[in-house]
Amino acid sequence: LPLLARLALPRRHAGRSARVLVLTPTRELAQQVEKSFRTYGRGLRRLKTVVLVGGMPFGPQRRDLSGPVDVIVATPGRLMDHMQQRTVSLDGIEALVLDEADRMLDMGFIDDIRAIAESLPTPRQTLLFSATLDGVVGRLALSLTHEPQRIEITSTPVQEAKIEERLMLIDGFEHKHRLLEKLISDEGVQQAVVFTATKRSAEELTERMVGWGVRAAALHGDMTQRARTRTLDRLRRGEVQVLVATDVAARGIDVAGISHVINFDPPRQAEDYVHRIGRTGRAGRSGVAITLTHPNEMRTIGAIERFTGRRLAEHVIEGLEPRAPRRPAGAGRGGFEGSRGGKPSGPRTPAPRRGEDSPRRWGDAPRGHESRQERPAAPRAYGESAPRSEFERRVRGDESERRTLGVSGERKPRSGWGNKDHHSQRDGEGWGRRRRDR
Template identity: 55%
Template sequence: MSFEALGLHPSILKALTDAGYTKPTPVQEQAVPAAIQGKDLLVSSQTGSGKTAAFMLPSLHRLADQEPSGGRTPNQERQAAQARGERPRFRPAQPKMLVLTPTRELALQVTTNTDKYAVNLRRMKAVSILGGMPYPKQMQLLSRNPEILVATPGRLIDHMESGKIDFSQLQILVLDEADRMLDMGFIDDIEKIVAATPESRQTMLFSATLDGVVGNMARRITKDPLTIQIASTTAKHENIQQRVHFVDDLSHKNRLLDHLLRDETLDQAVVFTATKRDADTIADRLNIAGFSAAALHGDMHQGARNRTLDGLRRGNVKVLVATDVAARGIDVPNITHVFNYDLPKFPEDYVHRIGRTGRAGRNGLAISLVNHSEGMHVRRIERFTKQTIPVNVVEGFEPKRSAPPRSAARPGWKPGDGRKPGQRSFGKPGAPREGGAHYRSEGAPFRTEGQREGGYRSEGGFRSEGGFRKEGGYRSEGGFRREGGGYKGSAPRTGDAPRRPWGDR
C-alpha cells in the first residue's frame, strides 16, 4: 500500500515524499484510514513501528481541511489594544489537538515529526509544553494559539489551572505510550485533563499493552473504539542480534565495555544504566577514556537535554549513557549498538531498550553485561521474549566463572540452587565490596557481591519480607531455620549436635 492509497491531503503527501517516506508501516496502514474517518482508536504496537505518523498524519489531514479559526489572531488583538491605548488582554490558547506523552524527549520527538509532516501546511503550528522549559518561553508559545499542543501531563496541568489553556475547541486527543504514563504515576493528571476536554473529541490511545489498568482507562475515555494490535511487546527483533556477556565484578564490566565500544562496526551506541548517578559517572569515565560520551537522565535541565540529543542526532555524541525514562522516544537511525550496563527492572523495558537500535529495518546489536548472580533475571527476559539470548565470551576478557547452564531455566529451578555450600544467604545492603559489582534500580537497595550469588531482588528490593530462602527452609520471624529442624529462639540443643557452618548466633 502507498501513502496515496490512504487518502491523505496532497500537501502532506508531498512532505512525506520530500522526507523520503516510501510506504506506510503496518500500524499506519490500519490506523490512518480509520482515524481519518474520526473513529476512536486503541492501538498496541511495538516501539519503532511508526506510531507517531499513525496518529499525526490523519490528524493533520482532518485539520488541514478545516477553515482557519474565526476572529483575530493574538498578534492582531495585541496591535488593536495598543492602538486604543489599552493593555493587551491575554487570551488562553485553544488548541484543536492535544498529544500527551510521558517524557520530555518523546514530546520533542513528536513535535519535530509534526513539523516535518506539516511543512507545507503553513497555518499548522505545533508546540511542546514541558517541564524544565522556562515559563516565559512557554507563554510565548501559547500566545500563538497553536493548533497542536504536545505536552507532558504535569506541566500541562499547571497551565490549565492558571487559565492559560482552554480545551473547549479541542477535537483530537492522543495518549502516546499510555502504559508508561501510568507507570510513572500520571493517572490522576490524565483523568483531570480528559475531564477538561469536550466529550465530542476523537480519542486515540497508543500503548505497549492494552491490559489491566491501561485497558480499564482506555474503555472509560473512548467511544466504540477500533482496537488495532500490530505486534505485542514480546515480538522478536529479527534484525537485532542479542548477546549476554557474564562479568565477575565492576572492574571486569568496565574493561569489557571499553573494549566493546571500540568495535569498528559501531557507529553510535546507547548504554543503559539503572540510576542517574551511574549515568553521569560512566559518561565521565568514558570521556576520560577517549570516547565522545554524554549522559541523559531526568535530573538534567531541558536545555542540557536538548543539547545532548542534538549532539547525538548530529553525530557529535558517539556514546549516550542514559536511564530508561530519559531514553524513551529517541529515534536516531545511526545507533548500531545498545548496551545494558545494568539489566532493566522489568522484561518489558528490555524490549524497549534494544528497540533503540535496528530502526527502520536496519541491523543492530544489543549486548547485556550480566553478573553471575543475575542469571535468573536473564531467564525472565528470555521467557518474556520467547527466545534464548546466546552467551558470548571475548578472548582476553573471559569471566573467572563459566556461564550458568541453560538447564537452569527449567520451571522448577530455584534462584539459590547455585550457592556454594555454607555460604551465607544474607549480607549488609550497603556499598559494594572493593572491586565488587553492584546492581540496583532507582530507589532500591544495593546488590553486592557479598550477598548470595544465586539470589535475585524483587521489585521493591531484596527477596522475601522476612529474609532469604535457605537450603534448609525459610527464615521465620524469630531467626533462621536450622537444617535439622527448629528455629532460633527454640529450646537449646543438647549433646553433640553439629553446629551450623556459620556458627550459632
C-alpha cells in the same frame, strides 16, 4: 495523518483553542511528535503547533499559546500548570491522543490524565496508544472512550531488524567495567547507547568512560531540557560516541548511526529490553545488543527470554572470561516453544520498575505529590568477589553481608525491625511504586 486531515477542515468551534491535544510521558517524545506534525503537515496552511514540557521556561510557552493554535503536544504535568494558571484554552479540542499511556501511568500521571480529560469538551475523538491494554491501562481506556474499537499491531521482530543479541556473564563490578572498556575499544563501535539503572550510575559511568578517552555523554531525568536536547544534537552530529542513558530519558531517541546497545545494567522490565535494543538496527542497518549480567540476575534474563521468545546467545572475550561457570542448566530458560525445549517453571512476577525519580523541575511532576529525592544506587550483592560457585538458594537477607557483629561476636538486634519507624524508612527509600517526575 487522519488528524492532519481533520485539521484541514474548518473549525467546529470559534476561538483560538487548540483542536488536537497529544499527551506524552517524556519531553523528548513530545518534541518528536510535534516535529512529525510539522513534517507531515507542511502542506497545510498556517499549521500552528506548540510543545508544552517541563524543564523549559514558562514565559515563551505562554506567548506561544497567546495566538491561534492547532496542535498542543504536552507532558501532563506542564499542561496542568498552564491549566491552573489559565494560560491555555482547551474548549475547542476535537481529538485527544494519549501516546505511550502505559508509561505515563507507570510514572504516576493517572490523576493528571483524568483531570485533563474531564476538562475537555464532548463529543471528541480519543485515541490511546499503549504496549498493553491490561489492568489499569484497560480500565483507563474504558473510562475515557465510548464504544471504542481496539486495534492491535504486531511489532517488528528483532530478527527482521537485523539485531544480533549477546549475553555476557560478569564476576563483579570491576570485571564489568573491564568488559565494557574492551567492548567500546575493540568492537568497532561507531556509536553506542549504554543503559544504566539509575541516574547516578549514568553520571559515574560517563566520568569513567571519559577517563578512558571515550567521547561519552550522559542523558537522564535530572538534566534540564536544554541540556538533554544539546546532548542529543551532539550525538546526531557524531560529536558523542557513547551515550550513557537511563530508560525513560532514552525514549524517543532516533539516531540511525547507533551500532551498539549495551545493557550495563539489565532492564527491570522485559518490555524495556525491547525498547532499549530498538535504539540500534534502525533505517535498515544492522546492530548489536549486548547485555552484561551476573548469574544472580538470571531470573531477569529468563523474563526477557520468555517475553521475546528467544534465548540470548552467551559470549565471552578472550582474557576476560568469567570465573563463574557458564549459564547453569535451567537458569534463565524462557519456557517457550523452540529448539531449546525449555519449559516454564511457573509464573514469575517481574521485579518492580526501578524508579528514575528527579527533583521537581518546571512542573512535570504529577499533581499533589512532592518529588522524592533519588535514592542512592544499591550496592551490588556480589561486590568485587566472585559469585558463589554453587547456585544454592540464598538465605533470606544474605547474612554474610547484612549481619552486624558486636564485640563479643554476637549479632546485634536490628534497629527498628518490625516497628513503625522501620516501615517509614522503607517507604522513604522508595519501596513500592514511585511517582516519577518527567
